[in-house]
Amino acid sequence: MTQAGVTAAPAVAPQTVGSEFGALARVAGPLAAAYIAEMAISLTDTIIVGRLGSIQLAAVGITANMFFSLLFVAMSVVSVVSVLAAEAHARDDHEGVAHATRQGLWVAVALTLPGLLIGWYIRPILKLLGQDPVILPFAEEYVRAVMWGFLPYLWFSVLRSLMTALGTTVSVFLISVGSILLNLALNYVLVFGHLGVPAMGVAGAGWASTVVCWIMFLALASEVAWRKRLRIYRVFHGLSRIDLKTVGQILRLGLPAGGMAAAESGFFTACALLMGVISAAALAANQIAIMFLSTMFMVPAAVSHAASARVAFGLGLDDPKAARRAGIVAMWTVVAYMLFSAVVVLTIPETIANLFLDPAMSGNDEVIALAVQLLFVAAIYQVVDGLQIVATGALRGLRDTVMPLVIGLCGYWIAGLGTGTVLAFWLDWGPLGIWWGMALGLAVTATLLTLRFRGVSRRLIAAGA
Structure with a gap:
């Protein structure tokens, strides 16, 4: 099921343990490096905010743990896109690969709604959990900024699942590594106020992460749309159509x-x-x-x-x-x-x-x-x-x-x-x-x-x- 005159070689499974290990390493190696790079982004936020004081650090620490735990759960749901896309890829079904990815993007939108709701009401939630009142305003500032990065990061995760299914994850690694430097620079500018930008404190750290999440998604989306090997799937063609059957399948597994x-x-x-x-x-x-x-x-x-x-x-x-x-x-x-x-x-x-x-x-x-x-x-x-x-x-x-x-x-x-x-x-x-x-x-x-x-x-x- 090739398109635009592109001929694909028949998909075959590795027949030996050694060849299977090679196929696994080509996918998992760059992914592991990307995951470590993304952890470094969180570490950068912690180090920068720590310069503001222990109260700000505590506020960002507890809210980041809660919020990113919620994001981790949502990422696990959309990760099943890699399963559906890999099955379609094995059948050389380009439309099946793209369709699973498109519907995964819509599932990400649905999963974002509770994340935004929790983020907006983080202050009363933390108060209900008995947290020190002194951290509440800082926690609210941070989460009300970082929560707008929830959707683009989930979209990035869906496209990462697509790349995993297709066995091409080097670009995911490169984007993640580049994001470390970008996040560090944005934190420095927004948290402390440089280059004519007013100091935003903990909110600056949240907005830095949000901007980085959007750039990570847009960078990977651009690759999917324009890279020769990937554009034949036409992932973003017909994106407005929601298939409730496939969405339900993703949710049942996810x-x-x-x-x-x-x-x-x-x-x-x-x-x-x-x-x-x-x-x-x-x-x-x-x-x-x-x-x-x-x-x-x-x-x-x-x-x-x-x-x-x-x-x-x-x-x-x-x-x-x-x-x-x-x-x-x-x-x-x-x-x-x-x-x-x-x-x-x-x-x-x-x-x-x-x-x-x-x-x-x-x-x-x-x-x-x-x-x-x-x-x-x-x-x-x-x-x-x-x-x-x-x-x-x-x-x-x-x-x-x-x-x-x-x-x-x-x-x-x-x-x-x-x-x-x-x-x-x-x-x-x-x-x-x-x-x-x-x-x-x-x-x-x-x-x-x-x-x-x-x-x-x-x-x-x-x-x-």
């Missing part, structure tokens, strides 16, 4: 995926709250370990997104063996990476902790010592943490999203949070109890999701035999 993301992020938030109940030092140590692990986690997150597309591509070729191979290769790839990461953590835990706190400052010794202990547990649990996110992505490629949500709720909240609470407070293990509970919850979730993928993929192979 809402459970979003629920899984909410369950996971809520699990880590709940564990952080429990650490805060124990002591401020425990909460600080938890933050150090989580911030480091979040950076390392960007690779499994990228592999998960790539695995969804690679598995769906196999199904689109009506080759369930290729789909199964893609999922298993992705899982082993991330296990190998996380084992390497674990060795790094076990080798230099003090160095990692010292990146966040000055050991020479009074009062930091206790936090650093506890962070080192938590990093030891993390070295063990991050292997299963990476495995569970990739298994989730592989199952998404099989269009299996409801059962993973059930598994996630049981693994995270019952096995993980339940065990952590018992160990920390009933058996008096303290902070380590919570983290061992986290490790168990992630291990249970990873095991069940992996078994689920193996079972579903085997049934598909048997059905096609």
Whole structure:
């Protein structure tokens, strides 16, 4: 189904583990670098706002965590566009690829509405949650600026899913890296007031992020519209037409995926709250370990997104063996990476902790010592943490999203949070109890999701035999 005289080579699935790994790496490598770059954008906001004072930093920190958690859930919903587009790509169905992307853009619009509503009423929401009144005006200033970046970033995520499905993600990486420098420059100008622009404080950081989100979307949209390999799909042709059937399909697959993301992020938030109940030092140590692990986690997150597309591509070729191979290769790839990461953590835990706190400052010794202990547990649990996110992505490629949500709720909240609470407070293990509970919850979730993928993929192979 080629267009404009363009002839496409027949789509074929890699027939060996090595060739599948190569296909996975070509997609996941640039994606991982892009995810890390996008984390750097958030870090830039934090560093710049921190220059204004601790109150402003606290206000932006708590609202950014809430708002971007909501954005992460919405991104998980629209990520299923990569599944539908990859299946159509395998069939050489250009219109199918474009149609899934167009409807994903409309789903993004619908998901933006609750985000804007929460952003506009962030002050009463934070007040209801018992937050310090002194941070409320700053929190409102920041969110009422940054919330206008919600839609363009979701649109960027939809187009990123398209690029993932087509196996061309280098431009996503380049745009993300360029956005770091742009965000830094805009923060400097808008927050402090330079180049004739009045100082806007925390609102400036929010507007900087919004402008960057729009530019990221427009840059990727321009590539999709004008790059020779991509313009044959005519993604933006007929964009005004909404297909409720396809929108419903995206939501049926995507809402459970979003629920899984909410369950996971809520699990880590709940564990952080429990650490805060124990002591401020425990909460600080938890933050150090989580911030480091979040950076390392960007690779499994990228592999998960790539695995969804690679598995769906196999199904689109009506080759369930290729789909199964893609999922298993992705899982082993991330296990190998996380084992390497674990060795790094076990080798230099003090160095990692010292990146966040000055050991020479009074009062930091206790936090650093506890962070080192938590990093030891993390070295063990991050292997299963990476495995569970990739298994989730592989199952998404099989269009299996409801059962993973059930598994996630049981693994995270019952096995993980339940065990952590018992160990920390009933058996008096303290902070380590919570983290061992986290490790168990992630291990249970990873095991069940992996078994689920193996079972579903085997049934598909048997059905096609």
